[in-house]
Amino acid sequence: MTVEPRNDAFVAFEHVQKSYDGVSLVVKDLNLMIGKGEFLTMLGPSGSGKTTCLMMLAGFETATHGEIKLDGVNINQVPPHKRGIGMVFQNYALFPHMTVGENLAFPLEVRGMGKDEREAKIRRALDMVQMGAFANRRPAQLSGGQQQRIALARALVFDPKLVLMDEPLGALDKQLREHMQFEIKHLHENLGITVVYVTHDQGEALTMSDRVAVFNDGRIQQLAPPADLYERPENSFVAQFIGENNKLLGTIEELSGDKALVRLATGELIDATAVNVKEKGGKTLVSIRPERVEFKPEMMPPGAHTIDAEVVEIIYMGDILRAVLKVAGSDDFVMKMRNTLGQTKLVPGQKIKVGWHPQDARALDP
């Protein structure tokens, strides 16, 4: 996947490679353009190279090859303190020997800013994260969520154009995390800054981002807005990594345009949309979201293929019911049903027929 450099990109990675040991590449030919004011998330499993990319952008790691540009200027040789990039760290990295106010004053002091101007900016930054009353506390006296806000305020207090966030919500509990996601999102919208956000939490990535870059094995697997990423994964890694997916292994029986007829290993025929399969007779992995699987005939599109299924287990999850089915030889096929008043009650052992809209079954590389 090659993206030609765009001149209007605010941050640009051009053919960037990174190796730590001179033997293997952690980042393999990265090309990524980030627009001004964009909220871009780098998402991927650990070891996929996303944090390395962030560290190269911040200046703590040097690119082995390629160029990194900020606002059109090559910054490969610019030391971190001259890049003017705000950064929020996973463990917040608030200086423990300074008060909250001193932490926020630090970036302003090293820029030689006068006392009055400093005070005003600190006040504004603290108010921005609703922490105005905490200027004289020490970081150790604050809760995780409060430290998070201070770290955020410190990264923003010197008005950077670009803010990097390295799994900033990783240490918070679920509720607080969701709350902070919205706060960060709103800050981004209000301030118009560019944010590059690294996380391994796909929910976070989908909620907050304008675009998500899914990393695996040192490459961007897909770069797309959240909805595209979820609904139209381009390869089986992305399909498996983002959300839950049922996978059915088969062979392409017919291929016309993007319509494919797939014969499963057990002989059944299903409809699918061809995504990155090229030829008839080739192997493919068909992936279907559990919430797009239907078992009521009236809900299926006319002419859709259906296949036999047997209910293995029904798991009650509150808002949804999760049915584990035996389909085409595999017994971990999942169907999600809304827990509505009139929902049909399925019982283990029950034989049903399931189907889906061909658009929702994506035939991907095996």
Added chain:
Amino acid sequence: MAEAATELLTTADGRPLKAALAAAQSRAKRRAFLLVLPLLLFVLLTFLVPIGYMLKRSVEHDGFSSSAPALDAWFTENPGFDPANPPEEAYAALVSDLARMQVEKTTGMAGTRINYTVPGTISLFKQGAREAKDLVAPFKESLLALDPEWGKPALWRGMSAASSPYTAEFYQVASDRKLTDDGWARGGDKDRIYLYLFFKTFLISGLITVICLLIAFPVSHLLATLPMAKSSLLMILVLLPFWTSLLVRTTSWIALLQEQGIVNDLLVGIGLISEDGRLTMMYNMTGTIVAMTHVLLPFMILPLYSVMRVIPPSYARAARSLGATSWTTFRRVYLPQTLPGIAAGSLLVFILAVGYYITPALVGGADGQLISNLISFHMSKSNWSLAAAIAGMLLVAILLLYWLYDRLIGIDRLKLG
């Protein structure tokens, strides 16, 4: 709400909660106490008792009081006598005690005790005791005829003080004060031995601490940031001195630094100094400083390392990303966080250096001796009380330092590895 909280809480059957808790924990507490009991006894026996005994020796000496009962009794009855002109009864008591010392062979002991404060009295006592039985009344005249030294007011002051087994005189001596005819006074310049040496010891220890800190800081940082495999190897090198005999390490410095030693040979060999200009780096203060720095370095490295190891690299990164140069980052972010380690290491090295004995004794020569060497000298001369008094002053100085440290930095922030 607040009142409810202060109300006495009880268990379900009405017992006070505190009592119930104490009862529930008493067994565990007893067992815990029994477990530490051997250690407690050990510390008591090997640490507190000897130190207590040492401090007792510094204020107690019965060499004179036990062998001169008559004079003792007279001093007790006449506390306000004039040392410049003691009456006949005092001389009579002295002569009877001298005669008794001759019989009981305690002259040396008594004379030595007085000799500590009034130098030159051992021979006076020996002569007096020999002649005592032949002396006749009036004893004042006959004793003064024997030796006019017997009339010296300083001697009488000394004997009066020594008639009690408990005395602060050793502390007076250890503070460079002299017993004169008019009582205790500051000694002349040539008598400034102990305080000068105290001062010198503290100065040298401070210098060694600073040198240790300057060397240990980068080493500890390296240890804390290198990958595990390399830092383990480096750590072995740091700990290696602990596995080598102190004597071997010190003598190897002699081999290196002495006038015909390796370093001088090398310097002469490359023509930096001439054959006649060989540097004197051993058997003087330089030798003491070099060897002691080497011996004490691990005590600085280990606390520093233990503090540096837990400082996450993200602090430095955060500072850099906020716009600080590497120097500002070090000065304002890294260094303040290593302070507990610096303080612990410095305190440890300084206290060890102040009391160090073997290395200055081996490589210090005449010029490089520290206060401990003087303590050892007095012990070898059997002047235990003076040695104990100097050691007691050293102990007080260290405790003061410790107190100061607690006030300034806080003992709970001490990290010793």
